Amino acid sequence: MSRAPLDLLRPLAALLLLTACDDMGSQPRYDHYEASKLFRDGKALQAPPEGTVARDAPARLAALTTRPQMTRALLERGRERFGIYCTPCHGYAGDGRGTVPARGFPQPPTFHQPRLRDVPSVYFVDVITDGYGVMYAYADRVRPADRWAIAAYIRALQLSQMAAVADLPEEDRRQLAAEEGRR
Template identity: 65%
Template sequence: MTRASALPLSLWLPLCLAGCTGEMSQQPRYDSYEPSALFADGKSLQAPPEGTIARDDPDQTRALATRPPMTLALLERGRERFGIYCTPCHDEAGYGRGTVPARGFPSPPSFHTKRLRQAPASHFVDVITKGHGVMYSYADRVDASDRWAIAAYIRALQLSQNAPLAAAPADERSKLAGRAP
């Protein structure tokens, strides 16, 4: 045991409190409309950077409220955004075997389970917006319209892994029938 650790708590407390002077609790600051030499325009209140979106921005709220029409451009955008934000955990096919769970983090559910195949597309938008389980919210990273694009791409992934043979064109069905195990 060292000499310092042998001191009783009654002696440690005054020593620790001596370090808390008024300087620490009274930090210099600027009021909102106070002049400031810190910025070139002389104002302490600065405009937010270009592209900053308020949490309750009406345009973002409207974009979340209505699903855009399904288009090839929407699916392509969804594939791109899914690749950026979702594949680290969900993997490229959506089975939940990404690099993040491979390193010991909890695995996300597969998008190909019956429960998630039956979930409305708005469920995926809501999870991206608010988070779910160990997944945190991506609202500050993924634009509202891109959330719908990702949800559309998840639907395409689900269809690609669970499509009935009858949904394929006749010539493709004959090719697939020839490869049956």
Template identity: 70%
Template sequence: MSARLLAALLLALALPGCDEMDQQPRYDSYEESALFSDGKSLQSPPEGTLARDDPAWMAALAERPPMSQALLARGRERFGIYCAVCHDAAGYGRGTVPARGFPQPPSFHIQRLRQAPSAYFVDVITHGHGVMYSYADRVRPADRWAIAAYIRALQQSQDTDVARLGEAERARLAEAAHGE
């Protein structure tokens, strides 16, 4: 028996199995359902749900919020959740994902990204860039600005002249350097 004949025979035997997918159990939109307590298969979205293109949702992208401690704290939290796995906690691009063979993202501390406007980071989070995919479905618009503010704080923290620090901050820095 030739290889072609064997392949054709196997294909002919496999085709009827594909027909099983035509008859999967499912509910039509307005059909009754025993799955939910109200007996409906079509459920309303949870309270507070907004469409991604909802004007109220998108208004948060239009204008940068004022800098505040709360904005930085939120940005730090969101950065830790969504960004640090690739960009690492300090923003150098040496996170756990690139350590496992994926492409390394650029450091936030390179001159090009230091000079980029904060809106650039918001745009990259929204639309993706290079091998980074869009996080628009994961990160709320207001949180994108918070992450951008935190990236600015990271950049400042890695490029601040020690002479600009107060005496207490210099002492803590010296203590941390001796503790390594």
């Protein structure tokens, strides 16, 4: 029975030690836009030195400039990312009739117009990266590889919307004819 008081003292001692370690909560530091005597311009927030390169910058640049091979997995990833980031404005079919323009915001152009059907795929990657018109940049939200996947999916949407009935397999043509007959 002599162990019971020790069992109670251990958690109490640990609790006392934890409350004494609050030095990290009150370290001296500068806030972003606070004045500082450390630098000549008197600002605490400084631009990185010229020539500074982020650790992942070469890999990100390679992913942006290297078009991946077209695969089913790439299209599936593009469909998923398009559904997350693009459909609110561009709609599921890429026609620019998403929920955001339906609520009064400017309607984006349809991906099915000749101008956008004729641009290279890197154009869509660049627009996702830098924004265009009222569309802001998604570079901080969409990884470079996913930008290519979205561009591939936009191409698939363009093909699906402009496919000729004669190009469809026989079974799909019969199904389409049956649906047309029901209308």
